[in-house]
Amino acid sequence: MMKGALFLVTVALLALASSLASASDPSPLQDFCVTINNSNSAVFVNGKFCKDPTFVTANDFFFSGLNIPANTENKVGFNVTLVNVDKIPGLNTLGISLARLDFAPYGLDPPHTHPRANEILVVVEGTLYVGFVTSNPNKLFTKVLNKGDVFVFPVGLIHFQFNIGQTNAVAFAGLSSQNPGVITIANAVFGSNPPINPDVLVKAFQLDKNVVDYLQKQF
Known part of the structure; x- marks a missing residue:
């Protein structure tokens, strides 16, 4: 009897570990689910109503403007242009989003977390000092990134990016959620x-x- 109970507990723990290890945006069960602000739509996926596929166009998967620098004239000298499901309706159920990060000289993307996404960042201009802090014990991992360098920030961990140069800096970040949150x-x-x-x-x-x-x- 004890062996049977132990087996069931082991199976339950393994199932829980498996579900946690794969925790992310749900996988799509169709080619796409382009969002639409219409409660009369028949399909509701990932918190969004889906457009009838017969009315979907290429523009539903398109965004223009990441070539335009954001305004960094603020207290921290930083701004972000986020391209998530609210900007590209076709991102719904795809589990990804993108961001452009603009830094004034010595600008800072303050310590923050993304509760629903891992982040991979590439520097395309300037020099950034970046890092993240683990959960207990709070160990800091840091790196100085130059043009072309890439760094990864695990989901949910506090992280930051700081422009240590005297010129503007630009980076692009990919996130593993259609709506990563911050x-x-x-x-x-x-x-x-x-x-x-x-x-x-x-x-x-x-x-x-x-x-x-x-x-x-x-x-």
Whole structure:
């Protein structure tokens, strides 16, 4: 009896491990499912309604504009142009998206995570200092990337990119989700709506309450 129970537990754990290892956007069960804002559509896949395939055109799989630099005149000197399922309807169910990252000199893509995607980044202009931090223990992996260099950021881990050059930098990133999401750590912690109770942040970051109040006002 004990052996039978142990076998069932082992099978259950193996099944769970297998499902976690393959966790990503669901695989498509058809050639494509181009999104449409029409609740009368008969098919609903990955949170989107699908257009009748007979009305699908090449434009449903097309986006133009990644050659245009984004405005980096902001506090961090960084901006991103994300091409996800909301920009290309044909991405629905395909499990991928793309982003252009523009950096002013010494611009920063602040520490953040993508809860639903791995990221692979290639530098096409400039020099970036990049890195990610593992879950406990919090080990930092960093690298300086030059033009043509590639770096990978595992799903869910906090990571960043910093332009250490005196000129603009540009990178492109592929993400393993049609809608990867982003949680920018500073914004989430100090700029949530409604705000996190300052006493929580004082204790978590071991800061003076006046510092916490100041930081919350910045966001």
